[in-house]
Amino acid sequence: MRQKRLFTMLVTKFCRLVPVVMSLLVAMPVAAQDDDAVSFDQDIRPLLSDRCYSCHGPDSNSREADLRLDLEEPAHESAIVPGSTEDSEFWARIISDDEGDQMPPPHAHKPPFTEAELDLFKRWIEQGAKYERFWAFEKPQPAPVPKDVDAQWQNNPVDAFVASALKESDKHPQPEADFRKLVRRSSLDIIGLPPTPEQIAEQLRLEEEIGREAAWETWIDQLLESPRYGEHMARYWLDLVRFADTNGMHKDFYRNHFAYRDWVIRSFNENLGYDEFLTAQLAGDLLDKPTKDQLTASAFNRLHLIIDVGTALPEESHHKNVVDRVTAVSTAFLGLTMQCAQCHDHKYDPITQKDFYSMYAFFNNFDVKPETPGWPENGLQKPYISLASPEQKSTLEKFDREIQSAQTKINELVAEIAKVDAQTASGAKPVALKAKSKDLKAEKRNREAQLKKLKAKRKRFDRNVPYALVAKEREQLRKTYLLDRGEYDKPSDEVPRDTPGFLPPLNSRTSNPSRLDLAEWLVAEDHPLTSRVAVNRIWQSLMGAGLVRSTEDFGAQGTPPSHPELLDFLADDFRRNGWDTKRLVKLIVTSKTYRQSSVADELAYREDPGNRDLARASRHRLDAEVIRDQLLFVSGEMCDEMYGPSVKPPQPDGLWKSVTMIGERYKADQGDATKRRSIYTYWKRGMPPPQMTILNAPTRDACVARRERTNTPSQALLLLNEQAYFEAAGKFARRVLQKPEDERIAFAWESVTGKLPDENEVAVMEKLLDDLSQTYSSEPELAKQIEAASDDVESNVELAAWTVVANTLFNMDITKNRD
Structure with a gap:
């Protein structure tokens, strides 16, 4: 406790080197000027x-x-x-x-x-x-790329539209940011990890050798080809579709969904076209001869919360599940709040209650139980498929043959015992027969014990075999009715499958449209929402906020686009170029708009605190996973393993105990599993990982298209005192100590910030090290408590001092904010 107090005191004392960031309020849209036409x-x-x-x-x-x-x-x-x-x-x-x-x-x-x-x-x-007809419900009409802008802003259509808008408002863009800052910014935005000092040095060399533009394009291509790209981009999608490892609600049973998460990561890395990405999730099971990947993707339809048997009436549970599915499709693909029309017509958008139940009908016919029947074996609830490798299949088949053989032998013993007992009952040689029966029964008990062990061994092996929950239609079509006031037990008129009347009509192969028809409708050329919504989310992930700030709501209650012509151009370009996500990302990050400095004068921040004009780069809080991952990465502790079952890093005792209804206790994994990227962290809906939720990660009970961003004392306390983060600081300190003494400060500073320290920063670091060294020299027992300390007092003092320095660097503003 004394050590912890001292660490806290020292870090608090020296954290004055950390800049204080004041959060800015988002302003309401600026009214049109007197001489302007009102829109x-x-x-x-x-x-x-x-x-x-x-x-x-x-x-x-x-x-x-x-x-x-x-x-x-x-x-x-x-x-x-x-x-x-x-x-x-x-x-x-x-x-x-x-x-x-x-x-x-x-x-x-x-x-x-x-x-x-x-x-x-x-x-x-x-x-x-x-x-005017509502912009979001009209097909994108891309305007010609503006030509009346500075020549340097004509090479990328993003820049041309932004520069033209700035010119109209008599504003000017900020100059390009320092190249080091850009390398760090793009790395965090595209792969969710900071660049290494070696990578920064290589990009600076390339800039000198082939020029900034060519070097920048080479760097972006490198990031897009990294397998870390898929892990980072998948995280936004998992928020959107409320992916979790448990059912949610009440008993919150484990649900085996990691195969879907892995498919999403691979899809981003392989640059699967967004149209195929959408279709596989919505209707992969309905494709002709679907692949295992397409079936795995159809688990999108089963990501909703699901209640336990006996908690509610099955009919009510079924209704809630279907409403949740419609909500997910509406939020993820349409950017609408269709769920607001389940009890009455939408109060703001032209979505009728009939429109809602027409969409409901597409998701009302799954051949899956509406509730979880007890503790599901291995987290699996039918229907599901096995994704076992050939080697795993062979091993399982061998287990099954051995189990069948053992069971056959037991059955034979049972029959023989019954025969002997019958002979004994008839009075034939009672003594000999009783002895034989006793031996047979003993052999039976022995074989049953062996069979039990064999089954347990197979079960343990099977836990590591990937499975996928999948969608499957019922053979007999379930009818759908409009529900009076949205109450599941008050059906009125029958409703056929259809799409909202204010959107383009649905083309169907048959009289009863399928989810596959619905998917094709969503990616049709004349659909006004799908490409806009997808492009806007990608823009948000790279720029901090969407062109439509209300990413989840493109309806009347949402915010209008800051640059409508740019949004329409990008949406049309995205669709016409094969729904190519990597191409879209590259188009945005190679723009001068993206590469602007975030530094601007006070007036610029006062006039446009939300940066809706895009006259500078946006500065914003990093997400929980990016903050955690960069600390692990910089410390050298991150485990690069990809895919597989979710892992459980250490967390405070008793959290699961406080919410469980089934006696669950959290058991942290050991070794490298605890150092894997945050996307692989086990997500229990009833108690999500606190390291994430304190930093604004959602519970994943509902679809989240954009996270909240806050700056709170509890976040500072977490980053300062969390045991795993302090251990990472110790590991980083050992990395620093491997460098020559005169290179250590520069290496540590560059590794964390991407920049080289200036004279003042070096002086502050040296003073901090000297003060800490004096403290630990006078109290060597404190230094000895540092993890992996040795018997050598001098080395312990050095390690302890650098550990606290590393922890201080980890708590600087730059590790928590994208600049």
């Missing part, structure tokens, strides 16, 4: 959706005064007179101070419109109150 999509619709649509929108059941403000014709007929605010009842209501007349009314608990917002409405009405 309905950009300026007016978001305000109407936020304050008006809940009572005057698409949902006929909640509509008041029979007034619709989401459509032009009824709005103009009832409340808005184009060109005249004086004759518009809508205008009179939104400027009124009378509580009986003002809109939104006080009981709606919506804030009144601000002066700036009222000015927007006034100018919009005076300009003719023109409505």
Whole structure:
């Protein structure tokens, strides 16, 4: 305890070298200027959706005064007179101070419109109150790439669109960031790991030798070919589809899903086209002669939470499962909140309750039990397939032959015992027969014990054999009904399989469309959402925020795109070029927009704190997995093993005990398993790994398209005191001590930050080392408590001092933020 207090005191004292980062609030969209035309999509619709649509929108059941403000014709007929605010009842209501007349009314608990917002409405009405078809529901219409920009910003279409928008707003982009910073930034963004000093040196050499542009492209290609790319990109997808290792809810049984996770990683590394990626997950089991990979991908349909038998009625459990599947498809592929229409028509988007249940019908016919029947053997619930290797198959077949042989022999013994006992009962040679029966029974018990051991041995072996839960249709089609108020036991009209009416029509091979038809509809050329939603997520992963900030919601309640023409260009380009994800990533990160410096003056941050104009690089908090992985990587401790069952790094005792209903206790793995990348960490929904959730990782109960980003004291305490992170600091200290003494500070600083320390930083480090060395020299017992300390006092002091220095470096701002 004394050592821990001292470490905390020392690190706190010297952490003054860590810059303090103030988080910035995301601003509301800036209103159009006085001399600009007001845009309905950009300026007016978001305000109407936020304050008006809940009572005057698409949902006929909640509509008041029979007034619709989401459509032009009824709005103009009832409340808005184009060109005249004086004759518009809508205008009179939104400027009124009378509580009986003002809109939104006080009981709606919506804030009144601000002066700036009222000015927007006034100018919009005076300009003719023109409505526009909602941008997200129209097929992307790529505009020509702008040519009226600086020549250096014409080589990449991303830059041309961004530079053109900046020019219109009389703003200028920031200069390109330092090359070292860019190498680190791109490495964290593309593979989720920092570059090594050797990699940085090589890129600097290439920059000198072949020029920055060629060196940069070579570096990006290298990152995209790294197997670490797939591990990093898969993590975003696993959040989106709520992948976990347990069922969630109540008993939270283990569920064997790691084969799906491994397939996602391989798919990104092999650059599987997004159209194929989508189709395999939605309907891999329905493809002609599906491969094992395609069947494995169909586990997407089984990633939802599932309750235990006896906890609810099976019919209710089934309904919840299907709703969860529709929600996943809607969030992941459409970027819509279709689940909001399960009880009534959507209040903001043109999604009817019938639309919801028409989509529900596609996922209402799986041949799978709606609940978990007891503790599932090996985490498997039918239907599933084996993915055993040829060697594993051979071993299992050998086990099965031996078990069958042993069982046959036992059956023969049972028959012989019965025969002998019958003879004994008849009075024939009772003494001899009783002795024989006794011997036979003893042999039977012995063989049964051997059989039990053999089965146990097979079971242990089978735990390491990969399996995949898969989708499978029932032979007899289950009918789907519209459910009154969304209650599972109140069916009304029968509903056929179909897609929402406001989107392009579905083409079907038969009178009863399948999930395969649905997948083809999603990737059809005229679909307005699929490519936009996918491109926006990739942009978010690389730039910190999507062009549509509300990545999960492209509907009326979402945010409009900051650069709509750029989004449409990228969506169309993505589709036309084979849904090639690596190509898209490269297009974005080779742009000058991506390579800007994040440094800007105070005015720029005040005017655009959310960086919606893209006039600089965004600076943001790194995700939990990236923070943990870089500490393991820099320390030299990271295990490179890929794929396989999830692993359990150490965590505080008693966490599982506090939530379990089945007596589970957390048993940490040992050795290299605890040092694997975070994507392989066991994810228990009832108690996710605290090292991740403290740093904003989701529980994966629901689909998450974008994580929250916070900066809290508990995060600082975790990174400072977590045993695994402190051990990593000790390992890193030993790496540093292997370097010549005059190179140690530079090596340590560069390994962690990607930069070389300046004179002031070197001086601070030297002072910190001197102070720590003096402390440990005067209290050698503290130094001896450092892991793997030796009997040599001097070496222990040096190791202890460098361990605390390493821990201090690990807690610097740069290890927690992408710059």
